[in-house]
Amino acid sequence: MTTIDKTAHVPAPRESVSGDGPLLDVRDLHVEFHTRDGVAKAVNGVNYTVSAGETLAVLGESGSGKSVTAQTIMGILDMPPGKITQGEILFRGQDMLKMSNEERRKIRGRKIAMIFQDALSSLNPVLTVGYQLGEMFRVHQGLSRKDAKAKSIELMDQVKIPAAAARISDYPHQFSGGMRQRIMIAMALALEPDLIIADEPTTALDVTVQAQVMDLLAELQREYNMGLILITHDLGVVADVADKIAVMYAGRIVETAPVGELYSRPAHPYTRGLLDSIPRLDQKGQELYAIKGLPPNLTRIPAGCAFSPRCPKAQDICRTEIPPLAPVTEQDGLELVGRGSACHFWKETIHG
Amino acid sequence: MPDTTALTKSTDASAAAAQTPTTTDSGPAPGKPRSLWSDAWHDLRRNPLFLVSMVLILLLTVMSIFPGLFTSASPRDANLAEHYLQKPNWGHFFAPDWLGYDVQGRSIYARLIYGARASIMVGVIVTIAVTITGLVIGMLAGYFGGWIDTVLSRITDVFFGVPFIVGAMVILTTFEERSVWVVILSLSFLGWTSIARVARGSVITIKQADYVVAAKALGASTTRIMTRHILPNAIAPVIVVATIALGGYIAAEATLSFLGIGLAEPTVSWGIDVSAAKDQLRNVPTVLIIPSVMVSITVLSFLMFGDAVRNALDPKMR
Amino acid sequence: MAELKKEQGPVDATPNVSEVETVDAVTEAEAVAAIDAPVSQGEPILQVRNLVKHFPLTQGILFKKQIGAVKAVDGISFDLYAGETLGIVGESGCGKSTVAKLLMTLERATAGEVFYKGQDITKLSGRALKAVRRNIQMVFQDPYTSLNPRMTVGDIIGEPFDIHPEVAPKGDRRRRVQELLDVVGLNPEYINRYPHQFSGGQRQRIGIARGLALNPEIIICDEPVSALDVSVQAQVINLMEKLQDEFNLSYVFIAHDLSIVRHISDRVGVMYLGKMAEIGTDTQIYDHPTHPYTQALLSAVPVPDPSAREGRERIILTGDVPSPANPPSGCRFRTRCWKAEERCATEEPLLAIPERFVSAATPAAHESACHFAEEKDVVHAA
Known part of the structure; x- marks a missing residue:
């Protein structure tokens, strides 16, 4: 089986600020789930890197493996049924998968924090917001009750919750x-982590509130110079905040690109199909382009390129050989920094 | 975690993706029709807990219906002169004297076989009765809500407040002749409350489901909504509670019979036998132990069965 | 068929x-x-x-x-x-x-x-x-x-x-x-x-x-x-x-x-807090919105086109939608509206073609419930 080449082929578009390599480096990660219907291969060789101050958007539909990857990084994957069969997750050069539980626990929360889609179920309903925020400081930094409270109010101010001092005991x-999503962000920020993983942070919110929350997240990221992994299915949200994008399909990264490039010149038929299938706000279109068929069942991923049964460009080779994530170049061979496409016919897709 | 849920959903839908581009929607072609019941059965068949309990329950059921298949002796033939507390004859498998004789000089083995009938009858019939009563009351309360719910729920609470065994004792003492049916009646009278509560809870959840709203939007009658949509979806948790409770009713019957308030001679019951043998523990412990063990095995098999059913019908509870 | x-x-x-x-x-x-x-x-x-x-x-x-x-x-x-x-x-x-x-x-x-x-x-x-x-x-x-x-x-x-x-x-x-x-x-x-x-x-x-x-x-x-x-x-x-x-x-x-x-x-109605704020054909609403809420809503939509990201005006509303149990007096949107004046708190705007557009043959002439309705294109990059 061909696996996707190491990320070295696809250099990050922006060098990390500190210059000592990326913050997080996921290498050839494989995750399976054992279900009654067989082994579901949720993640099949994912590579990506995030540097300080950088936003990586991981874009994919349900079942693409984008959230499973994030859960594996955070160490919150349910095992069993989940199983990490292969790969490395390097945080500042150290493989987290080889660490003891104690070491990982120290990284979780302090160095890497996560924001979930559903803030209501992620917060404990019987404890006040102030208590939950303060807990972070009391447990991890050993602050007194009073100091922790003061810090919590400061934090709530920072995420722009009006009348923070008054609302802390709500x-x-x-x-x-x-507001709940802001509290989640505040909790994630509490210990000033190096990296935040946000899993669909605005999906449950209304459009006008979505914009507020995304802006806040981007602003705080700049301020703290954090790395941010934004997991989403929404091509619109990604366009507004990401630096680079990794598009996932059936557990693989099928395309990587700096944000502008991806939208203007997609190099994978799946990305192109997705972009063509969303209606436009600024004009009334004709019939929508629809990618035919449905995403594959992860227990029976098609041979060769997983997208081939749905792909308008598929040839025989696509059904037999898994395309590696190849670097994408201009027609004259000039390298396009940070671009890669796992398609046998990426040249035709981007230039054709 | 949206992805994992999506994952289980997509793995539920069987068959390979895009194998059969039959129509515009060339998605996973589902294989055979697979109802949730057949899925549960699929799980059950592979559960050793279920297999063991099922074998035991089948054996007990056959015993209670055709006791003659297991022994030729009668459980009521007493021969004090010859067999008073005669010790077991371990070599004589399935013979009347195999497990010895009790204080009345009756074959313990025969009484063991014939005692199954009372236990199984009480367990099964009480369960059926309380399930029907509880379902009807719970569904009416849950579906209609308002004052109907208030009235029915308060009544349920009142019955729920009565201690089960004590309540049954009070009812039983008012009867002169205490046949199996009287015991069944008294246990059923008190036992339906937990089923009613479970049924009410699941009906309240289900009546808000979109498919019920969809049926209403089509103009479906209340009867139709209740029988086609609510009942089939509300019944799974009720079945779980009922099967687990079944063991409890068998234990309750034995308890009451032991206390001398449940079944009475000449009915053959393990509870009565335990009661009659309670002074013989030091002399001939088998007289006491054998019927006690039978009660335990029976109760345990139904509890195991209930557990297996719960695992199959509600995998999330595991 | x-x-x-x-x-x-x-x-x-x-x-x-x-x-x-x-x-x-x-x-x-x-x-x-x-x-x-x-x-x-x-x-x-x-x-x-x-x-x-x-x-x-x-x-x-x-x-x-x-x-x-x-x-x-x-x-x-x-x-x-x-x-x-x-x-x-x-x-x-x-x-x-x-x-x-x-x-x-x-x-x-x-x-x-x-x-x-x-x-x-x-x-x-x-x-x-x-x-x-x-x-x-x-x-x-x-x-x-x-x-x-x-x-x-x-x-x-x-x-x-x-x-x-x-x-x-x-x-x-x-x-x-x-x-x-x-x-x-x-x-x-x-x-x-x-x-x-x-x-x-x-x-x-x-x-x-x-x-x-x-x-x-x-x-x-x-x-x-x-x-x-x-x-x-x-x-x-x-x-x-x-x-x-x-x-x-x-x-x-x-x-x-x-x-x-x-x-x-073919036509679109925009609702806010139990009321219709604006209604019209798709072109009228998306290309010529006159109600501030519609404008804010449209401007907040993230568009999958980074080149449009710079050119578009974004109106970011502050605060949350008030509770429908206790809606604001007058215009319901006034608590989040940047145009709100005293009149908005006392007088409820009716859903009608705004007076200034009534006689004009413009796409802005559609029903909008705002005292200060004015056209503003927030969808297309400037």
Whole structure:
């Protein structure tokens, strides 16, 4: 079986600020789930890197493996049924998969924090928001109750919750969806982590609130110079905040590109199909382009390129050989920094 | 975690993707029709807990229906002169004297076989009765809500507040002749509350489901909504509670019979036998132990069965 | 497919144009006759007038005392024309889903009327109501909860025929169900499968097939694609458009995704806190919005085009939507509006063509409930 080449082929578009390599480096990660219907191969050789101050958007539909990858990085994957069969997750050069539970626990929360889609179920309903925020400081930094409270209010101010001092003793259900998501962000920020993983952070929110929350997240990221992995299915949200994008399909990265490039010149038929299938806000279109068929069942991923049964460009080779994530170049061979496509016919897709 | 849920959903839908581009929607072609019941059965068949309990339950059921298949002796033939507390004759498998004789000089083996009937009858019939009563009351309360719910729920609470064994004792003492049916009646009268509560809870959840709203939007009648949509979906948790409770009713019957308030002679019951042998523990312990073990095995098999059913019908509870 | 096709007579052959007006039928039979009469393309098929739905808030256990009401829908009016798609957009809590339930008569309206071919369906019952239900169907948001998991696909799609036996004779039903499966792009052999054996997109097709079974004239779609993956969304939208042409359906398309609503709708209404803020054709609303809320909503939509990211003006609203139990006085949007003045707190703006545009032949001349309505393009890059 061909696996995707090492990320070295696809240099990051921006060098990390500190210059000592990327913050997070995921290498050839494989994750399976054992279900009654067989082994579901959720992640099949994912490579990506994130540097400080950089936003990587991982784009994919349900079942693409984007969230499973994130859960594996955070060490919150349910095992069993989940199983990491291969790969490395290097955080500042150290493989987290080889660490002891104690070492990993120290990284989790302090160095890498996560924001979930559903803030209501991620917050404990019987504890006040102030208590939950303060807990971070009391447990991890050993602050006193009073100091922790002061820090919590400061934090709530920072995520722009109005009247923070007054609302600190409110319970999660007393906040609106947007405010709850801000509290989640505040909790993630509490220990000033180096990397934040945000899993669909605005999907449950209304459009007008979505914009507020995304702006806040981007602003805080700049301020703290954090790495940010933004996991989403929404091509629109990605366009507004990401630096680079990794598109996932059936557990593999099928395309990587700096954000502008991906939208203007997709190099994988799946990306192109996705972009063509969303209706436009600024004009009334004709019939939508629809990618035919459905995403594959992960217990029976098609041989060769997983997208081949749905692909308008598929040839015989696509059904037998898994395309590696190849570097994408201009027609004259000039390298396009940070671009890669796992398609046998990427040349035709981008230039044709 | 959206991806894992999506994952289980997509793995549920069987068959390979895009194998058969039959129509515009060339998605996973589902294989054979697979109802949730057949999925549960598929799980059950592979559960050793279920297989073991099923074998035991089948054996007990056959015993209670055709006791003559297991022994030629009668459980009521007493021969005090010859057999008073005669020790077991371990070599004589399935013979009347195999497990010895009790204080009345009756074959313990025969009484063991014939005692199954009372236990199984009480267990099964009480379970059926409480399931029907509880379902009807729970569904009415849950579906209609409002004052109907208030009234029915308060009544349920009142019955729930009565201690089960004590309540049954009070009812039983009012009857002069305490046949199996009287015991069944008294246990059923008190036992339906937990089923009603479970049924009410699941009906309240299900009546808000979109498929019920969809049926209403089509103009479906209340009867139709209740029988086609609510009942089939509400019944799984009820079945789980009922099967687990079944063992409890068998234990309750034995308890009441032991206390001398449940079944009475000449009915053959393990509870009565334990009660009659309670002074013989030091002399001939087998007289006491054998019927006690039978009660335990029976209760345990139904509990195991209930557990297996729960695992199959509600995998999330595991 | 012949059976499924609506009879499409010539437009002028419609016998009952006058009955479209609000005439109260005296008897149930008359009401049923009116409901079953056809309506020609472009005539209003559904007329909503001052529709109100308040959910009472009560206190106390034994003696319930009403202490207030959630004003989910608070006086909205609009028309749905035969053969068109009316999009309704708004944020969560604006009352758009309650509107869907009221149109389906799944909730009783507190006040106001919904005229369907001249009959006020909020006051119908019995046989007449059943006739209405046959003609107005619904497609739900969540394909995982809208299909009964214990029923086969054939039973689910065939259920409408069990409830309305006059639509299809018993022997014919299986064939009709298979036809419907074919119409929505599913293999007719799947008739004995169960919903959990299908993916989200396939389930939504099953839901659509059920909605089509009775040959309805109107389908209310409450967020029909928001639970689906992007690549599957387009398939379902295309299917819905195809079916609309094929069966001459009128859609009320309720969604929060503004791009999808623009794509499918002929006209769009924007709701905020139980009120209609602005309503007009898709061009009027998207290219020439005059209500500040519409402008803010449109400007907040993230567009999958980074080149447009710089050029577009973004209006970021502050604060949250107020509680519908205690909405602001006057204009409901004033608490988040950058244009708000004193007048907005005292005087409620009515949904009408703003005075300054009334006589002008401009796309800005459409109904907008704002005292200070002015045109502003927030969708196109400057």
